[in-house]
Amino acid sequence: MFRQFRAAVADALGEACAAAGYPTDDLGIEEPPDDVDATLASSVAFRLAAEAGAPPPAVAAEIAAEFDGDTVTHLDRVETRGPYVNFHTDESYYADTVAAVDDDWGRLPDRDESVVVEHTSANPTGPVHVGRARNPIVGDAVANALSYAGYDVERHYYVNDAGRQVAVFTWAYERFDESELPEPERPKSDYEMVRYYRAGNAFLDPDDESWPSTEAERETAEAEIESIMRGLEGHPEGDSDAYDRVREVVDEVLSGMQESLERLSVAFDEFVEETRFIRDGSVDETAERLRDLPQAVYEEDAWQLDLSEFDIDKQFVFLRANGTSLYTTRDVAHHEWKFDNFDRAVTVIGEDHKLTFEQLDATLELLGNDTDRLDQLFYSWVNLAGGDGMSTREGTGVDVDELLDEAVDRAREEVERRLDDRSRDDDLTEADVDRIARQVGVGAVRFDVVAKQPSKAITFDWDRALDFEAQSAPYVQYVHARCCGIEAEAADAGVEPAATVDPGLLSAPEETALAAEIARLPAVIEEAAADLEPHRLASYVRRLAERFNAFYRECPVLSAEPERAAARLALVAAARHTVANALDVLGVSAPESM
The missing domain is CATH 3.30.1360.70 (Arginyl tRNA synthetase N-terminal domain)
Incomplete structure (x- = not known):
């Protein structure tokens, strides 16, 4: 409308x-x-x-x-x-808005345009940690907004399974016995596997006394690691079984990481392996084309691109002296594959990769690609109050699983406290409390993270995120639950929402303000998708919640005369659909009771 x-x-x-x-x-x-x-x-x-x-x-x-x-x-x-x-x-604007709202409110017509959204893509070396939690949360919300806006969206996770890190991991997994390692922090495959990665890095570090090693042992290990890397590239001097060996390790770690991401309600359509572009010949073909460019130079034992014409001082290294490729080369092949298969590509990535993506854009342009079809959304890290470290290699920092455990526990405490404070019987079972705690706890994390502009750093604060009275996820979720409660009471009383609404029955300022806000959802989604700014939905739904609460205070539904009650009940239903779909874009559950 x-x-x-x-x-x-x-x-x-x-x-x-x-x-x-x-x-x-x-x-x-x-x-x-x-x-x-x-x-x-x-x-x-x-x-x-x-x-x-x-x-x-x-x-x-x-x-x-x-x-x-x-x-x-x-x-x-x-x-x-x-x-x-x-x-x-005019008055009919508000009545027609209420009549137009249904389950699909906010979804725009099909644009017949495909978009691939790549996000998260954390190296498969251990559990997902808090510092990078913004990537799946923002990335998933961007993909949701684009889907609601009418684009044909695929969500991809780019698996870095060809670099030194996974070669070290694979070597360490085969080198160390589990009996030599500490107990995993939790019984989950990524936590079990990361112990090998940490042990391998400690062994290779001559200054790390936790795993003493001789120079000869380290040289032998480095030779084995180099053989794995060469094998992944198909080099005749490399290990011919390297891919299968690496695959076993990567699959184990990824399965654990996926469990954590599923707790955040984040799912992917495809996991695209970096080695895919080595194995199908794309990387070799890309490297050859790059060497043929006039900007290509051979310096410091590597092939590089001089990108000074793009005002980029650092040269783009794409091929080592021994003929093996780098992550950068494989990423060029990956993005050209995206261009071949999708109309548009969006990458959600940490701000520490800005230079890399500037180089990638310039390189893709030199190869004749239309880089207007590629968008990057850079985000700052999430910090926790107290400044926890975030290194997977060192085994320090806070993992997403820990954050979500804490969120659910705190949400449960708040839900139980609020139930104890009420004089009425809510008929909530223990399973209901568990469900609500999960919905509120995970929703609080996702909402608090996505509500900020991605370029701004976040210090996650529990009191703010779980405040039922402030403009947090629980505050908005409670509006949805309240709508459901009103509709349930109406059904018990035999009151049905009006199919068509007389404009004169929704004329109170609180009614028209709420209807006007409901009308804006499709436009907000369209703008959020166009600018890749899902935080706009968070601002919108908080304001919508304010409008609903003002309406709830001033405009009784079931005690009004029959026609007005039916009109107001239709407005409540419209508000419920609108809150639910706005939260859905943000990846936040809309509880039916709280």
């Missing part, structure tokens, strides 16, 4: 500007100032004032006089206030 109204206003405003003799680009259509009770506003008069040689309020009045409101459905009136042209909707 809001999207259609905005589009109609834009068309009519452009015609009004043209009629007044002004250009029709950049119409400045936006939300009105906080003190203006309108659905839309235009600040175009600011831009046109210099050209008109008149103050912005006079230009706004001139444009408003040319505006043809008959072409805009649901327009009540056009008014100016200072430099703004403000557009007010």
